[in-house]
Amino acid sequence: MEHIDHVLIVDDDREIRELVSNYLNKNGLRTTVAADGRQMRAFLEGNTVDLIVLDVMMPGDDGLVLSRELRAGKHKAIPIIMLTARSDEMDRILGLEMGADDYLAKPFSARELLARIKAVLRRSRMLPPNLQISEAGQLLRFGTWRLDTTARHLIDADGTVIALSGAEYRLLRVFIDHPQRVLNRDQLLNLTQGREADLFDRSIDLLVSRVRQRLGDDAREPTYIKTVRSEGYVFSVPIEIVEARE
DSSP: OOOOEEEEEEEHHHHHHHHHHHHHHTOOOOEEESSHHHHHHHHHHHHSEEEEEEEESHHHHHHHHHHHHHHHHHHTTTTTEEEEOOOHHHHHHHHHHOOOOOOEEEOOOHHHHHHHHHHHHHHHHHGGGGSSSTTTOOOEEEETTEETTTTEEETTTOOOOOOEOHHHHHHHHHHEEEETTTOHHHHHHHHSSSSSSOTTTTTTHHHHHHHHHHTTTTTTSOOOOOOETTTEEOOOOOOOEEEOOO
């Protein structure tokens, strides 16, 4: 039997829930709606979905809180697209850091949302095995750092644990999986967030800056993530597998 993708729409605006649900249903998807975090949690307790469309501005637990909660629990592998009435660049970065796979500002067209849903689902299913949530754990060493892919955090030379946001981890993993290779912004957005680059989207540049800060990398003379003028970025140090775990 052919699988029909199931989308959970979480938004406190009934009109938006109905509009999005009806449009997605007409275009071959199955949908369930929830008005808030409580209804979302109740549904996920006994059901599975392929993707969650999550509004940011909701009473009670907002979309950022719910996204962080999802990423920390048993539903961490479910792709998330965030909807928000604000389109500020830092709001977009914050949403991605909380674990969203893509971000769409209101007002939006249902057609664009459908396209983004398909792109995120396609990208999540095309990720190489070493970027899947269910991957076998590894401890990777590069320079003076180690990355624990099970706990998803960095460990410095003194053994101090450095926590990473979801967006920071995904970006660092892409670099680690493609060392010594120049990756442009389009490729990084596609590999980490499942979407093509927007001309004015600097989210990758900001995330690179944040990952550099985690690594103590000087942007003027970086050791790990180097800028290749007019081309992109390159992870310039070799990677060693210290430990592989079943």
